[in-house]
Amino acid sequence: MAALEPPSRRGLLHDMLTHDPQPSALPVPAGTGVAAAVVLDATALGRLRELDPKGENQLLPRVLAAFKASIARLVPQVRTASAAGDLAGVRHVAHTLKSSSASIGAMQLAQMCAELETMIRLDQVDSLAARVDAMCVEIDQVLKALNDLLLDEKR
DSSP states (O other): OOOOOOOOHHHHHHHHHHSOOOOOSSOOOTTOOHHHHHHSOHHHHHHHHHHSTTOTTOHHHHHHHHHHHHHHHHHHHHHHHHHHTOHHHHHHHHHHHHHHHHHHTOHHHHHHHHHHHHHHHTTOOTTHHHHHHHHHHHHHHHHHHHHHHHHHHHO
């Protein structure tokens, strides 16, 4: 009987990035703040943890910090683009955030980005400013959840 090989890290990363962004029924690990449990998908976070199971490379904190840095750059960019009516700029930010949000488990944000991107592609932009505002509110919730999660990771 052949031994089963453990999944490769590359395979795990591919699975994580191509995962259908549906909310998980699994809880976020015990001790994580309420915001993280509500906003972040435990399955996606679990996939990130599988890439560095012992935490020796601090992968999860590094990925979350990179996401936060990206948000700090992209939120002003999307607000400026929205105010200027720059649909290509808004769509670019939505597209960028869609995949990175899903990869860290921010599935609601990923869905909002996908919807915004589709609205622009279909030229249905009557409620664009309201959608951008709603996306930014969700981003604030995700950032709060990430801060809770990072605090929990340090304990």
